[in-house]
Amino acid sequence: MSSEGTSGHDADHTDSAASDGFLQRYGRRPAGVWSAPGRVNLIGEHTDYNDGFVFPFGLDRRTAVALGDRHDQVVRVSSGFSPDEVSIHLDEITPDSVAGWSAYPLGVVWALAQFGADLAHVRGVDLHIASEVPVGAGLSSSAALESAVALALNEHWGLGLDRPTLAKVGQLAENRVVGAPTGILDQSASLLAQADAGVFLDCRSLDSDVIPLHFAEEGLTVLVVDTHVAHAHATGGYAARRASCEQGARALGVESLRDVHLDDLPRAEGVLDDETFRRVRHIVTENQRVLDTVRTLRERGAHAIGALLDASHASMRDDFEISVPELDLAVATAQAGGAVGARMTGGGFGGSAIALVDVALVPAITEAVLAAFAAAGHRTPTVFTVTPSQGARRDG
Structure with a gap:
């Protein structure tokens, strides 16, 4: 099925998959x-790893982790998306001792220790993960x-870390x-998100502000076009862009590009x-554009931010060079079909484009995107709507 016309995702389904999977793997609830x-x-x-501003929101597609206590100091992890089960003693978890998908949950265990968790005095856990992201x-x-995983272990082990620290x-x-040189945008969005709102985050101070979006109130929704062009942040393109930013900051004599402003650009071009x-x-x-988007949402509403979304995509395509033909086609097709605005989202080199569209236009723009991809000989994308939703939480 290449297109899903509505989001309609039920968090209970993912929770049940995690809980039932835990029972099947470990023989207990x-x-x-x-x-x-x-x-x-x-x-x-x-912008996040340049100490800048970001404005994400949480998806209505979630990852759930079911946790059970153990009476030793072993951590076992399993998931619904891999047959592998990984078991390791707490004192053996290091950046070099884990690999594959288990590096994500086990990496969190290691990172919690770097923020003060005393792994010598906690008991091990069994974890089972289910996801629809x-x-x-x-x-x-x-x-x-x-x-x-961070929220689950923070609560289960009584660590008392706040959400910005968990990010x-x-x-x-x-x-x-x-091994992916990402900034703090993604984890902050996942932990701090609220329903029908975006998280305006200053990545230098980590101050955040929840900004109401009012998409539904304005008859709008966010259409996602997953191009199925897979990207991997642990490989070259992302790291090369980060290195370019660091090189530019050094050449301009600033701590980070956050300290460079629009009126500094003529000097920067000469250097x-x-x-x-x-x-x-x-x-x-x-x-x-992030600052302008937040201000425009507050002053004029969501219908007024389209030109900023469009300009963001053009900048990523032409200046940062992280788009691909499939993303450009998705954006251009949505724009031609009457989207308020459209852009690629995420680190680039594949992944998804988003379009802010009137709800009534979703079927037509979806069909136009599917037809455009077929005509271009691209792989059939998955097209679906998403609703800004609640951040990380305990569900059961």
Whole structure:
């Protein structure tokens, strides 16, 4: 099925899959179930690791983790998406001792220790994970998993860490254990999201503000086009963009590109080579677009942010060069079909595009996208709507 016309996702289904999977794997019922959403970044791409501004919201597609106590110091992890079960002693978990999908939950265990958890004085756990966040789609399935596990262990072990700190835990796990040089956007979105709202996050101070979106009230929805062009943040393109940003900041004599403003760009163009300048220009203009989007939502409503979404995509396509033909086609087709605005979302090099559209136009734009991909010879995308939803929580 290539198209799903409505979101209609029931968190109870994912929780049940985690709980039932736990029973099948471990022969007993779990002590609890926690879940966290994937995220759509409405605007603010690659700004997070430059100490900038981002504006994501939580998806109504979630990852759930069922947890059961053990009487030793072993952690076992299993999932509904892999036949593998991994078992390891708490004192053996290091960035070099885990690999594959289990690096995400086990990386969180290791990262919690870096934030003060005394793993010598906690008992091991059995974990079973179920997810309906698409993998490789730019919707942050990894952060959903990390955030659900971090919240579960924080509560179960009585660690007392707040949510911004748990976001840092997830980021550290992803950077050091998984090996992906991502910023803090995804974990913050998954942990801090609220229903019908976006999370306006300052990635330098980690101050956050929940901004009502009022999409449903304005008759709007977010259409996601998953191109099925898989991306992997642990490989080259993402790391190369981050290195360019760091090089640009050094050449301009600033701590990070957060400290470069629009009126600094003429000077930057004179100092930097063309490619580095374009990378810097994307970050500087994208930071401004995030601020403008939040202000516009507050002052004029969601119908008024379309031009900012469109400009964000053009900047990622031309200056940051992280789009691909499938993403460009999805965006252009949605725009031509009457979308308020459209852009790729996530780290790039594949993944998903999003379009803010009037609900009445969803069927027509969906069909137009499917037809455009078929005509271009691209793989059939999956097209579905999403609803801004609640962040990580205990469900049972």
